[in-house]
Amino acid sequence: MPDQQEKFDFDFIIIGSGFGGSVCAHRLTEKGYKVAVMEMGRRWNPEDLPRTSWSVHRWFWRPRLGLRGFFNMRFFRHVTIYHGCAVGGGSITYGATLLQPPREVWTSGTWSPLCDWNTSMSQHYATAERMLGITENQILGPADYLLRSTAEAVGCSQTFYRTKVGIFQPSDNTAGQTHADPFFSQQGPPRWACIACGGCIMGCRYGAKNTLDLNYLYLAEKHGASVFPERKVVDVKPLDGSPAGGNGYEVYTVRSTSWFARNPQQFTCRAVVFSASALGTMELLFRLREKHSLPAISPQLGKHVRTNSESLIGARMPGSTEDYSQGISIGSGIYIDAHTHIEAVRYPRGSDTMGLLTTVLTDGEPGSGRIALWARNILTSLLRHPIRSWRMARPSGWARESVILLCMQALDGEIQMDWRRPWFWPFRKFLVSSGQKVPTYIPQANHFARKFAEVAGGTGMSTLPEILFDVPGTAHCIGGCVIADSATHGVVDSQQRVFGYQNMYICDGSVIAANLGVNPSLTITALAERAMSFVPEKAREANDHASPAPTA
Ligand SMILES: Cc1cc2nc3c(=O)[nH]c(=O)nc-3n(C[C@H](O)[C@H](O)[C@H](O)COP(=O)(O)OP(=O)(O)OC[C@H]3O[C@@H](n4cnc5c(N)ncnc54)[C@H](O)[C@@H]3O)c2cc1C
Numbered sequence: 001m002p003d004q005q006e007k008f009d010f011d012f013i014i015i016g017s018g019f020g021g022s023v024c025a026h027r028l029t030e031k032g033y034k035v036a037v038m039e040m041g042r043r044w045n046p047e048d049l050p051r052t053s054w055s056v057h058r059w060f061w062r063p064r065l066g067l068r069g070f071f072n073m074r075f076f077r078h079v080t081i082y083h084g085c086a087v088g089g090g091s092i093t094y095g096a097t098l099l100q101p102p103r104e105v106w107t108s109g110t111w112s113p114l115c116d117w118n119t120s121m122s123q124h125y126a127t128a129e130r131m132l133g134i135t136e137n138q139i140l141g142p143a144d145y146l147l148r149s150t151a152e153a154v155g156c157s158q159t160f161y162r163t164k165v166g167i168f169q170p171s172d173n174t175a176g177q178t179h180a181d182p183f184f185s186q187q188g189p190p191r192w193a194c195i196a197c198g199g200c201i202m203g204c205r206y207g208a209k210n211t212l213d214l215n216y217l218y219l220a221e222k223h224g225a226s227v228f229p230e231r232k233v234v235d236v237k238p239l240d241g242s243p244a245g246g247n248g249y250e251v252y253t254v255r256s257t258s259w260f261a262r263n264p265q266q267f268t269c270r271a272v273v274f275s276a277s278a279l280g281t282m283e284l285l286f287r288l289r290e291k292h293s294l295p296a297i298s299p300q301l302g303k304h305v306r307t308n309s310e311s312l313i314g315a316r317m318p319g320s321t322e323d324y325s326q327g328i329s330i331g332s333g334i335y336i337d338a339h340t341h342i343e344a345v346r347y348p349r350g351s352d353t354m355g356l357l358t359t360v361l362t363d364g365e366p367g368s369g370r371i372a373l374w375a376r377n378i379l380t381s382l383l384r385h386p387i388r389s390w391r392m393a394r395p396s397g398w399a400r401e402s403v404i405l406l407c408m409q410a411l412d413g414e415i416q417m418d419w420r421r422p423w424f425w426p427f428r429k430f431l432v433s434s435g436q437k438v439p440t441y442i443p444q445a446n447h448f449a450r451k452f453a454e455v456a457g458g459t460g461m462s463t464l465p466e467i468l469f470d471v472p473g474t475a476h477c478i479g480g481c482v483i484a485d486s487a488t489h490g491v492v493d494s495q496q497r498v499f500g501y502q503n504m505y506i507c508d509g510s511v512i513a514a515n516l517g518v519n520p521s522l523t524i525t526a527l528a529e530r531a532m533s534f535v536p537e538k539a540r541e542a543n544d545h546a547s548p549a550p551t552a
């Protein structure tokens with residue numbers, strides 16, 4: 001075996017620095033490998049994060065439009081996908097809710113026959129929870145109390161729970177004060193105690209949210225991993241005529257934030273980990289299969305994409321003296337039935353742009369009937385309560401007066417992503433969705449939102465894209481490169497090695513093979529911990545790690 005350090009720039013190149021990527025960076029560095037992380041998003045310091053969502057250029061990621069934030073929305077026919085884009089991936093914008101899914105998810109989907117997942121995963125969930133600094137939320141805000149009162153009113157108060165969160169909330173009432181690293185025996189950075197400003201989703205400006213750049217990625221960099229921010233990977237090719245990657249890979253990158261001087265750079269490595277999120281990894285692999293860089297990627301790519309069957313509803317309490325933005329972004333949840341899970345979500349005071357997307361709560365099956373009903377609801381409200389209707393519609397004060405109810409269903413429903421020329425733009429191929437639409441109307445959720453508004457003396461809310469275009473929004477896109485027994489059923493094996501290639505892994509939300517019914521980041525982290533546990537230490541690598549990756 002040749003000396004890898006001489007032959008390659010890096011042992012491992014990781015594409016993307018989100019949950020999967022950061023775990024891999026830390027664990028591989030710990031095992032003695034020379035690791036690089038290519039991340040197309042920017043690196044953020046707490047003080048650079050936007051104060052409110054009106055600071056659009058620092059919130060949204062659309063570099064071609066000059067927007068260099070950390071949050072992106074991608075529009076498809078079947079779903080609008082919200083995702084993060086930064087050093088630390090989705091952790092910069094996420095609500096920090098870290099929940100384990102019910103045990104049954106491991107016994108459905110293509111991964112179920114491969115091992116006793118419940119037994120295998122328990123140790124990795126425990127590690128992930130420790131690393132992400134999970135605690136039961138100690139800070140309930142007005143939105144959480146309202147969720148609990150409404151749960152009492154509809155008879156499901158026994159299901160009310162405080163979320164488990166990756167937020168530093170010490171018990172000694174030191175909100176806003178700094179503490180020497182409380183998580184990694186002083187090996188990590190200092191933290192500030194959470195001040196309950198409700199801003200987690202806009203990025204924590206107070207160093208209290210346990211983002212990946214403060215744990216996994218921080219430790220990886222400290223132990224030698226090189227992180228390349230604003231570097232987008234555009235190609236990955238096997239080296240030296242070994243089509244299955246046995247001789248390593250060449251990774252091609254460009255600067256993601258430049259229009260013209262894109263400063264292309266190539267790096268060689270022995271092994272590659274795709275961790276670009278479900279959407280990012282699917283998109284990159286489709287492109288690389290199409291241009292014959294990685295032609296052997298399974299035909300199952302893009303299949304079994306799940307969106308957690310989500311619907312966003314809520315309530316606004318115009319003129320309320322309560323400040324509903326207080327608390328943490330996602331402080332509590334309930335189950336209104338066995339399959340339907342609702343979390344109370346808030347935005348920080350002043351972040352009122354979401355108010356442009358909300359409207360009066362409207363029932364009904366999607367289509368023209370629902371749009372007509374919505375128009376009638378608006379008209380009735382305007383005629384009966386003109387002042388209240390105006391106060392409901394104006395964005396100003398929206399975050400202080402509103403609570404979003406994030407409804408997730410664990411019922412299985414999936415769509416597919418393909419690489420095609422859309423009818424409206426036949427000049428090049430894009431990622432396009434197909435299959436059965438995920439429902440945008442969950443009757444029991446609307447019923448709950450109506451009750452919620454009634455208890456608070458407010459008005460129920462739906463989101464406009466769900467009504468007008470029958471397109472649900474989701475922050476939890478998973479699947480598309482699922483774990484399975486062979487390339488006939490999935491894209492990676494149970495150790496997340498890519499079928500058809502050697503020394504190639506996928507560690508992100510794309511490998512998840514069932515609808516979790518809860519927010520997915522903890523499961524992505526635990527799965528990456530498990531996948532990395534099979535990689536031998538570098539000293540033993542020559543003997544152990546050279547085994548061929550599984551093929552179809
Ligand atoms: C507003 C919001 C709130 C959320 N709240 C929660 C929550 O409370 N709990 C929860 O569990 N989940 C939450 N999520 C979802 C969570 O963020 C994702 O599930 C999680 O981040 C996915 O992890 P990942 O490892 O798959 O990839 P990500 O964390 O998405 O990281 C992928 C990274 O890869 C980078 N990348 C993509 N393509 C390339 C490329 N070609 N080259 C280089 N880099 C690339 C991206 O920029 C990104 O930084 C939330 C999401 C949003 C948008």
Ligand code: SF4
Nearest residue numbers: 194197198199200204
């Ligand atoms: S509530 Fe505020 S201080 Fe606490 S973690 Fe969220 S953003 Fe940070």
